Amino acid sequence: MKTTEIYFRLIIVLLFIGSFNHIHAQGKKADVPMLKLNNGIEMPQLGIGTFAISYEQAKAACLEAFGKGFRHVDCATAYRVEGAVGEAMKESGIPREEFFITSKLWVSDYANGKTLASIDTILKRFQTDYIDLLYIHQPIGDYIEAWKDMEKAVAAGKVRALGISNFDASNERFHAIVDNMKIKPVALQIECHPYAQRNDIREWVKPYDIKIECWYPLGHGDKGLLSDPAIKTIADAHGKSIAQIILRWHIQEGFSVIPGATNPVHINENISIFDFALTDAEMTTMRSLNKNKRFFNVTLEQLDSWANRR
Numbered sequence: 001m002k003t004t005e006i007y008f009r010l011i012i013v014l015l016f017i018g019s020f021n022h023i024h025a026q027g028k029k030a031d032v033p034m035l036k037l038n039n040g041i042e043m044p045q046l047g048i049g050t051f052a053i054s055y056e057q058a059k060a061a062c063l064e065a066f067g068k069g070f071r072h073v074d075c076a077t078a079y080r081v082e083g084a085v086g087e088a089m090k091e092s093g094i095p096r097e098e099f100f101i102t103s104k105l106w107v108s109d110y111a112n113g114k115t116l117a118s119i120d121t122i123l124k125r126f127q128t129d130y131i132d133l134l135y136i137h138q139p140i141g142d143y144i145e146a147w148k149d150m151e152k153a154v155a156a157g158k159v160r161a162l163g164i165s166n167f168d169a170s171n172e173r174f175h176a177i178v179d180n181m182k183i184k185p186v187a188l189q190i191e192c193h194p195y196a197q198r199n200d201i202r203e204w205v206k207p208y209d210i211k212i213e214c215w216y217p218l219g220h221g222d223k224g225l226l227s228d229p230a231i232k233t234i235a236d237a238h239g240k241s242i243a244q245i246i247l248r249w250h251i252q253e254g255f256s257v258i259p260g261a262t263n264p265v266h267i268n269e270n271i272s273i274f275d276f277a278l279t280d281a282e283m284t285t286m287r288s289l290n291k292n293k294r295f296f297n298v299t300l301e302q303l304d305s306w307a308n309r310r
């Protein structure tokens, strides 16, 4: 082989390696802080949500998010996109251990011999053999028996941690789980954002070292919240968007936060919140915006009526 041909081949190989590194760098895990949960495992503080979007949108959003460095995905059987998350994980080529995957057991899968089979179905949809964090979605129906079956799934190595979702609806049901069950929840998932900062519920979890994970962290895209003038002033000072300031506030409050986003610009913005910090004065301003305004309002009675829905 001539020297020129050897050089030529070498250049081709180097270009190939270079382009591979580029692709790999695109998908590199971002430096998201980890929250240590009360069972000792760690959860990335920021994840991407998958509620109220189509299967195709969920898969595309997850792939985009993984490319930007997200590794934590919040999902639920009720969203009907667990399969999309599983496909995205597989297609990304990222090792399973890098992901932190959450789902939520729906009410029709509680107890009566259904819970363990439903967990196996979730595993199949995710194309994995374990779920990092499994929530019980609603504090209704036979949630106690469902929890006992979820504990069995932990013992079988199919689930690493258990969580409660929407148990802010009933203090009595919250205590029925946290005081009486063998396995304590590591997290409570609730609606929480600057307009509903949930200070009362944050007191409930403190004695148990249960993390708060915020759904609707951007008010489900509420235009009023996303154009709030006080937050805009802070955003301008940092050269960031209002959404980024809100997410940064969540992080500095110590919450886990799972914004949903399908727009690639939003996905990129949402993970670009670790290169600045809000000052104490800015945190005080953010806290002053609380007006206990929920965007999703449902009574415990309404929730209870869901238990009988198929």
Ligand SMILES: NC(=O)c1ccc[n+]([C@@H]2O[C@H](COP(=O)([O-])OP(=O)(O)OC[C@H]3O[C@@H](n4cnc5c(N)ncnc54)[C@H](OP(=O)(O)O)[C@@H]3O)[C@@H](O)[C@H]2O)c1
Binding pocket: 048, 049, 050, 051, 052, 074, 075, 137, 165, 166, 189, 190, 214, 215, 216, 217, 218, 219, 220, 221, 222, 226, 241, 243, 244, 258, 259, 260, 261, 262, 263, 264, 265, 266, 267, 269, 270
């Ligand atoms: N446990 C429960 O009962 C429960 C209930 C509701 C939600 N959740 C979970 O919580 C997650 C978050 O809630 P959510 O998705 O309903 O609401 P959200 O995260 O508060 O808001 C999502 C909306 O904000 C927009 N958005 C995202 N990033 C943005 C940015 N940087 N700038 C401007 N707009 C932005 C999105 O638009 P684009 O799509 O156009 O990007 C979408 O319309 C859910 O996806 C789900 O995983 C749990």
